[in-house]
């Protein structure tokens with residue numbers, strides 16, 4: 001076997017193991033999409049994946065997996081690098097771009113007000129309503145899937161899930177180059 005053949009065999013084995021590592025070992029539950037092996041996601045802590053026309057972020061926090069649209073409802077910031085913090089007992093991802101707070105469980109945008117009814121006045125967090133589409137994480141054996149949130153009507157983060165928006169990004173990236 002020539003050196004070139006050896007390289008090709010090695011590459012083929014590598015690609016085959018990579019594709020095995022990204023294929024489900026179980027059948028997907030109905031209307032769900034495979035994200036990855038649980039062990040790989042726990043190691044990575046956060047995984048972005050394009051599945052069935054949607055860009056989703058799956059993240060692991062304190063033993064729980066959460067899923068949501070990967071771009072922030074405000075201006076499309078990438079949530080992958082956002083910190084997880086608690087506001088009035090609600091776990092949120094804090095968008096790295098302008099620090100908007102989004103609840104992990106419901107996708108609600110939170111904002112802070114000064115409650116003057118309290119003596120002395122205290123700050124508290126209120127909801128703007130659901131702004132970010134969050135998705136259901138399903139674990140089957142060691143595989144992780146998401147089922148899209150089917151809340152009817154438009155949710156703010158939907159605007160960054162269109163082909164038109166992706167085309168805009170590509171154009172912007174090409175322009176930068």
Ligand code: FES
Nearest residue numbers: 072075077095098
């Ligand atoms: S883009 Fe997320 S806070 Fe502005």
